[in-house]
Amino acid sequence: MAEPRPWDNRLPAELLDVVFSYLPSLADRACCASVCKTWRTAAMWKEHEAPLLLMLSKSDAGPSCFGVFSKTSTVHPAIRARARGARFCGSSPGGKFIVARSQWRDYALLNIHSGEETALPDGLLSEGHEVPFNLRVGLKPSALVILAAAVSPELNPQGDYIVAAIAAGQHKAVFWVRGTHQWRSFEPLLERQEFWPRLMLEEFEDVIFYGSQDERTRGFYFLTSRDGFLKFGRQYGSYGKETYVYGSGSGCRFPSPPGSGQVVAGRYLVEWCGSLLMVQRFVSPGHGTVSFRVFTLQRSNDGRKWGWRTSPAVMMGTLLFVGRGCSRAMATGRDRPGCIYFLDDAEGFPDVDSIIRTEKLYRCSDTGWFRRVQDADYVEKIRPEGPPPDCSPWIWFHL
Template sequence: MAATLDRWKCLPTVLLRSVIRRVPCEADRASVALVCRNWRAALATPPGEAPLLLPPQLPWLLRPLPGGPAFSCLFCSDGVSSTIHRFRLPDDARTARYFGSYDGRWAFAASRLADDAPMLLNLRTGERYSVPREFLPGIFRSSEPGASGAMTMLVATLSSAPDADGDPCVGAAIVRSAPFDGRSGHLQITFWRMGHQPVFGQGGVLQAVEKGLRVVQKHWCRCRAYDQQPHVRYLVESRGELLMVVKASPASNEQRSPMWTFMVFRMTQIQTSNPYHMIYTWNMVPSLNGRILFVGLGCSRAYEVADFPGFKEGIYFLDDRDTRMNHTEPYPCSDNGKWSRVPPFVNHCFPPHQGESNYSSPVWVLP
């Protein structure tokens, strides 16, 4: 038995690296590196060499389970179902409220152990950044002149990874201010530079987001009516275009796992005689045309079916039935799945069934 284990430990590095390139799931590759020291050394990138070319990844679904978050991976069953992986997380992240994510396994979280203090945490490496908790004077109309105050971040995202060399990283969030006069707090879009605590409002948007974060401002975009009742809308960039994904249900008051339907629109500019008067409209996209869309508040992304053998086009969605943005528990977590244009239209492909969570909503963890 010992001799057999020794033979496994001494597998040639070139053979190990050839095998690992064929393991699609990032979590499974991490388990391979934990087998023994020799395997871990073989899978590390030697100095001066190019990193190992690995298969492209898809988002994980962060599941806020009672014992702490787990991650559902679609790679283990070609997108038809998923497998749960558990990872060791810091104590302050195990019962945190998650409210956004960014590429590279970055996630925004508010820790219960630190009075709901927000942070940006890398779930792969453990690296973290602090996130502002107060806004500058005058950001909210409800604030008194010259006074700053507390706020709660509800949805957040980034313009780029915080460790990108030479690329300014700007955070953007929908926040709720603390009530100043006994009324409910005011919702506002705010921005900040990573590594700097002050939060500023929309006045300095264009100067702060010259790279990465695109904001359409002061241009009219025509709205449209729907046959179904729209529940929530998502914006996602795909193939150099801006798409709007509308999640709708047949009945306006149906909240118990309705039969969702999705509509996809492309933002198109309308030519006018005045070059300074830009008008946009949303044109329906008749088919996904080989796209895989992951939609969620603060974590929507588009991928190509051609890059993921065995997968089929569709829209993966999160349980966001509660869109009031009041971050109050319990959080619905059971209605996560995939929508397709062909039957079955909705596949709840994230077993096992989960009810409500007392600390967070589900969120996509982006690769």
């Protein structure tokens, strides 16, 4: 009788892939990765389908990348060489980052893989009037402090694209068109100017480019602290030539918080299977993140009204990686409860002074994953190795 083969050779690679497809959580993957070398290799292979956590330090100490599935830390030399000391404002698939090399100035669009780098302006086009005092930082009266940013795909055969950003101060929504030399405010492009004073009372929490394949929904969406949104999309002509329109998304009647004392500490926009999702993050005093809720943006039949609707079915077979300016969705291919992986940004955007201060240490104690099974919420915190980043908070690195 032939001796049985070692355990790590009994399962073919394609079957191991099926096994790991059923295990979207960090804890489950970590347990399987510790079985043997073959299983660990399979776990690492699946890791490449998901984004990595990226942190930077001004010094050479500490890891650069952290895998949330494999719980391993690696150093990425290209990132260190090109973005050391920078503050991340947003990221996109393909290793694209919007960075501020000097915290609040020297902005750039950086592609880690190709090495391509495009300088972004520091200043805001005044549109014929004086820039408000609360936007003035340093010596340049028009300098902007960018909090979060998103980049569009190429919009025409010439390769033109747009970067939209949330800025501190009065002009909260700004954009830059490839080939121009200053940021511009979206405010003058609104069809109905009476909305802006009301929006000034709200904080802007996230920005995303959504609807690449649908002309009716295509554009930049800005999410507000009252669950509303601004949509700036092309109606006719070319981007950057007063062709943006306003899309309202007033706050709907949302269910009460999942538990007593819980409050919404963060809101994120994610594109999922052609739909736009809003993810609400709930925190509890002394416990940090405790729960999430997911909503889908829906439009009325006549196209005049928009609203958020609860979408529990969205989280079946789906992984959401949420963070301001860097959220993405990933399908597991299995009809099982999905997960939400989150970063430690529940404090919201820091004020301008804390961005300008370069000695700030960013927390990483409230980073982890969330899952809801049979009306019960489960949260596990991820503790990345190394010191907390001292020049930028954690961000998702989309390979």
